[in-house]
Amino acid sequence: MDQLSSLREAILTGDAAAAAGATHVALAAGVTxxxxxxxxxxxxxxxxxxxxxEGEYFVPELLxxxxxxxxxxxxxxxxxxxxxxxxAGRVLLATVEGDLHDIGKNLxxxxxxxxxxEVVDLGVDIPAARxxxxxxxxRPQIVGLSALLTTTMPAMKTxxxxxxxxxxRSEVKVMVGGAPVTQRYADSVGADGYGETATAAVDVARRLxxxxxxEQSGE
Amino acid sequence: MHDQHWNQLVAVVRGEVVRPLPTGFIxxxxxxxxxxxxxxxxxxxxxxxxxxxxxxxxxxxxxxxLLPGFWSEYGMCTExxxxxxxxxWEDNDFPFTKKVLRxxxxxxxxxxxxxRKNGLLPFVIKRLQxxxxxxxxxxxxxxxxxxxxxxxxxxFLMGTTEFLTAIKTDPEAMxxxxxxxxxxxxxxxxxxxxxFPTIDGILLLDDIVGFISRRDFETFGLPYLRRxxxxxxxxxxxxxxxPCKASAPLLADAGINLLNFGIQHTISEMxxxxxxxxxxxxxxxxxxxxxxGTAADVELxxxxxxxxxxxxxxxxxxxGGGMPPGAPTENIRALISTVQRLTS
Numbered sequence: 001m002d003q004l005s006s007l008r009e010a011i012l013t014g015d016a017a018a019a020a021g022a023t024h025v026a027l028a029a030g031v032t033x034x035x036x037x038x039x040x041x042x043x044x045x046x047x048x049x050x051x052x053x054e055g056e057y058f059v060p061e062l063l064x065x066x067x068x069x070x071x072x073x074x075x076x077x078x079x080x081x082x083x084x085x086x087x088a089g090r091v092l093l094a095t096v097e098g099d100l101h102d103i104g105k106n107l108x109x110x111x112x113x114x115x116x117x118e119v120v121d122l123g124v125d126i127p128a129a130r131x132x133x134x135x136x137x138x139r140p141q142i143v144g145l146s147a148l149l150t151t152t153m154p155a156m157k158t159x160x161x162x163x164x165x166x167x168x169r170s171e172v173k174v175m176v177g178g179a180p181v182t183q184r185y186a187d188s189v190g191a192d193g194y195g196e197t198a199t200a201a202v203d204v205a206r207r208l209x210x211x212x213x214x215e216q217s218g219e
Numbered sequence: 220m221h222d223q224h225w226n227q228l229v230a231v232v233r234g235e236v237v238r239p240l241p242t243g244f245i246x247x248x249x250x251x252x253x254x255x256x257x258x259x260x261x262x263x264x265x266x267x268x269x270x271x272x273x274x275x276x277x278x279x280x281x282x283x284x285l286l287p288g289f290w291s292e293y294g295m296c297t298e299x300x301x302x303x304x305x306x307x308w309e310d311n312d313f314p315f316t317k318k319v320l321r322x323x324x325x326x327x328x329x330x331x332x333x334x335r336k337n338g339l340l341p342f343v344i345k346r347l348q349x350x351x352x353x354x355x356x357x358x359x360x361x362x363x364x365x366x367x368x369x370x371x372x373x374x375f376l377m378g379t380t381e382f383l384t385a386i387k388t389d390p391e392a393m394x395x396x397x398x399x400x401x402x403x404x405x406x407x408x409x410x411x412x413x414x415f416p417t418i419d420g421i422l423l424l425d426d427i428v429g430f431i432s433r434r435d436f437e438t439f440g441l442p443y444l445r446r447x448x449x450x451x452x453x454x455x456x457x458x459x460x461x462p463c464k465a466s467a468p469l470l471a472d473a474g475i476n477l478l479n480f481g482i483q484h485t486i487s488e489m490x491x492x493x494x495x496x497x498x499x500x501x502x503x504x505x506x507x508x509x510x511x512g513t514a515a516d517v518e519l520x521x522x523x524x525x526x527x528x529x530x531x532x533x534x535x536x537x538x539g540g541g542m543p544p545g546a547p548t549e550n551i552r553a554l555i556s557t558v559q560r561l562t563s
Contacts, residue, residue, distance in 0.1 A: 014387060055464065059430035063384045100315055103379040103430075150506060150544050151249055151313040179461065184507050 003029050004040035007072070011044035014064025016071040023072045033079040037116055041069055045114025049199030059103065062198065066110025073113060087118035089209040092140040092172075094122035094131065096155035101148035104178050107198035108144060115202045128155070128162035135168050142208055144201070145191075147178040156181075157189040173208040177201055220288035221358045225419075228284055228535070232454055232476050232498045236532045240525075240562040242555045243284035243500055245422075245458060245479060245541040246276055248294050249313055253544065258311040263293055270350050274357065279548060283555050284535065286500075287363035287422045287456070289354055291343045298367045299375040300338030301403065302329065320377045323389045326396045329376075334407040344414050351415075363456070364411035364418050368425025369443040372400045383430060386439050393439065401443045408450060420454035423447055429461025429481070436466040441473055448474040456500075460540035467492035482539035486528060495533065502539035503554065510543040514553035521557040531562065 003026045010018035026036055048065045051057040057065075093109050095102055102124045109119045120138045122130065135143060143163070147153045156176050163169045175193035176186050186194035193208050195201030220228075227241045252262035255272035262268050273289055294314040296306035305317040320326060334340040347354075347361060354361065367375070373396050374382040386393045412418045428440050448455045455474045459466070460481035470478060470493060479500040480489055489499055503509060503520040512520070521536065528534070536558045542551075 058432040058435065058465070060383045060387045060435060061432070063380060064387045067384060067388075098309070098312060098315070100317070101379060103383070106380050149313060180506060182507055184511070188511075 003031050004036065007036070007040040008044040008047075011041065011065050011068045011072075012047060014061060014068050016064070016068040019068035020071045020075060023075050027075075027079070033076045033083060034085050036072070036076060041072060041114050042116060045069060045111060048114075049111060049202070053197065053199055059107070062107055062110070063103075066107065066114075069110055069114050088116040089142060089205065090118045090120065090138065090140040091142040091144055091205060092120045092122060092131070092134055092138055093144040093146070094126040094134075095124040095146045095148070095178075096152055096159055097125060097127045098155055099147050099149055099152035099178075100124045101178075102146075104148060104198070105144070105146040108146065108177065108195070108201045111198045111202050112205060115206070117202075117205060128159040131159050132162050132166045132168065135163065135166075135172055140172060141212055142205055143172050143174045144205075145174065145176045147176075147181060150180045153178075153180060153185065156191070160190055173212055175201065175204050175208060220284065220286075220360065220362045222360075224284045225360070225362055228477075229453055231533060231535055234498075234532050238562060239559045240531055241284055241535050242282070242558050243286055243535040243537050244551070245286045245500075245537075247290050247292055247541060249544045250542040250546060251276060253311070254546070254548075259313065260308055260310050263308075263314070266346055266349055269346065270353055277357075277359075280551060280555065282559070283551075287365050287420070288359065289347065289350070289361055290363075290365055291347045292365070293339050293343070295367070295375060297339050297343060298372045298404070298407070301332035301334060301340055301407075302338070302376055304338075304375065306339070316375050318376060318378045318381075320381075320396075323385055323392045326392050326399075329396065329399055331399050331402050331406075334403065334410045340407060340410075344411070347415065360417040361415045362418060363420040363422045363454075364408045364415075364450075364452075365422045366404055366407055366424075366447075368423040368428065368457075369397050369400045369404055369447060370427035370431075370440060371425040372404065373397055374427050376400070379427065383427070386431070386435060390438070397439060397443050401446050404447045405449075408447065412450065412452075419452050420456060421448055421450060421452055422456040422458065424458040426459050426461040428459045428466050429463045431465070433465040433469070436469060440466060441469050444470075444473040444475075458541070460505075464488075464492060468494070471496040477535075479537065479541075480539060486524065486534065490530075490533075498533040498535065500535040500537045502537065505538035505540045505543040505546070509538045509550050509554065510546045512550065514549050517550045517553040518557045521554055522561065525558070525561050 007022035010022050093105050095105050113119050145156045173192040176191040177195045183194045193204040195204045251272050252259050255275045257268050296314050296316045299316045304319045308314045456477040457475040458479040462483045477498045482504045508516050508520045
């Protein structure tokens, strides 16, 4: 869809103003908000992810692409709500208690939004009890826990235990990530998924949603 | 650090082959107080606990180089505190610091702190001065001026997301910020050297370097690191355990001659990227192996790291990063003894 090529380019170069302009042009030309996501944002963010994985893009490039994407979503969100469009899934994201480092969470949030997920961003330094109440309020399919510090990683376990104690563990899939977190650590705390990078987190989220759907359909 | 370990370290940095290969670890508050049986806040606030814990590590691991040696620190709070950043202390958790810049426009109002009078920095110096007679009585000297690096401090002041976004969207403002931070850093290092003439090394820790491209490192990293390391000292030690392939070829241009890096890269890769100019301190996995593995896991990791290495010059065997929280005594001893057995 050529009407979205300038949007994709604006996201790739992290030009938020150009992305907003291209979105308005595309909508005025009759492109639906769902198509703006499917044919504009998603392929652009997938390309951003690929460039990051291949070492051509770094965190700043990811961040400004994410910022451009956020700008586009601020235009699309009211239109999507009106149209009753369904996201790929709802993900509750936050850094765990004691951890103020939001960069990993923000990157994962941007990549998930780019892939069509609805992201509920609780912010940073979130106690386990707040996760529990937020799961009850937002009813996400996935909870994403982020930690940048080795010293805050144990709060992931505490949060999982709190979800379990509240009887919510079977209702959500939990994915964990952050610089010091490894698959081994994720397994040790009983997480359902671990993403080494922000782009990997999108694949994990898709896998968890697919698995959850299969579980619910009884297959 | 006593003379023998310092001389070993200098020999490695100069490219001499040392047998057995030296081992060494960056030790600080995430590991040391809990390992020694104290609360983190007591370690920061009680000079006797600080001294006792450091000597306990030295006595338990006499054959390994503990870096930087008597690091008077307050976690991540030290350098940002001089800018007025709020430090948040927990009884037995790592402290953290809140950002002070709410918007990019705030950079223009930022003043260069005076390390002699602002924040926690006078406390850092005073603690070491109070303990210096005890330290020297045991044959040790204060060898390193230590600080977080310029990008790391800038990211604490602004928030990492905000800082890394702004180097793309507001590069001039970020140069002004990094200029102020580096002026302060240079002054802070100079004051440490002035107070402790035994200092003959600089350790800067800056993981943010690992998140940016080579081009951004050339623009926002290298000039500021070069200034910070621009001092007449023998060892210029840099810690970045985030991925550092992009910056590695340029680190020697900043004057760096000793590097502690993460587990994303092998010794051979790093040696190739740094053109063999920088001594390496690394890099078995700190958390999965040194902290959470068994002594046998450590032995295996060390063996697998060393066996393919034909050239064992410019190497101090360590973990890929600082000593991780929870690393047990037996695993650290396993690393040291395995290196001694394989390289004697």
